[in-house]
């Protein structure tokens with residue numbers, strides 16, 4: 001269940017493998033997901049598939065992940081590797097990490113093997129591991145997912161996340177420690193967080209804190225996500241925008257599509273033109289490709305290579 005006041009249950013599980021390839025659009029890479037499920041309860045979450053109906057209510061910690069990771073890296077020692085993304089389908093620093101510490105142990109293993117990595121998070125718990133990042137700051141970076149600085153909207157669209165002001169306190173500590181940081185405005189949600197004022201408020205705050213990289217993406221829709229987005233529109237009192245959604249995403253109610261629908265080019269161009277214009281005015285780079293290249297180049301023995309694998313096998 002998406003919108004609930006009940007805390008999720010936290011359980012242990014054992015995994016057979018941990019390091020996997022992923023593909024998002026044209027971006028390919030490697031990822032580890034130390035947890036299954038996520039207590040941040042973002043209504044727009046893409047990681048909630050029909051085969052994980054308890055995604056928000058039952059969090060599994062993959063308790064043997066560090067040992068599995070170590071044995072996989074031992075086997076792949078002589079194979080060039082992509083930088084590892086932590087994580088593609090959960091927040092590795094959600095509350096369960098305070099209990100299990102699996103992410104911390106996985107990062108220690110990656111560091112032991114000198115593997116470059118980057119973390120996506122909405123959580124402040126990552127502060128606990130600040131030293132780990134500081135001592136490895138030429139080989140890692142952090143991407144902070146921030147959709148809005150409007151707390152009223154945030155409590156509705158991602159009720160389990162910390163307040164944005166608190167997240168920026170954490171970002172500030174990372175920047176002061178010389179750790180490369182990017183803010184990912186993702187997703188930009190039509191009629192909820194897509195106004196120029198809304199986008200500008202996030203960009204301005206990032207600029208104020210000295211963020212030099214900002215990426216962004218527009219919401220994609222599929223059947224289960226649309227059910228939750230419709231609920232969000234109702235909670236915000238803007239269900240009148242449902243017809244506009246049909247136009248932007250090119251569907252007719254009820255949306256039955258299990259694959260992601262992208263927003264129209266006209267809509268996307270409008271949003272990205274504005275975002276990129278504001279970024280260029282503030283000398284902020286769009287995207288974090290440069291950061292990936294930067295940490296990849298440092299370890300030539302682990303240069304980017306996907307040739308050894310047929311990517312489709314891992315997706």
Ligand code: SF4
Nearest residue numbers: 038040041042045090
């Ligand atoms: S933090 Fe990420 S994985 Fe967790 S609920 Fe939000 S979008 Fe999904």
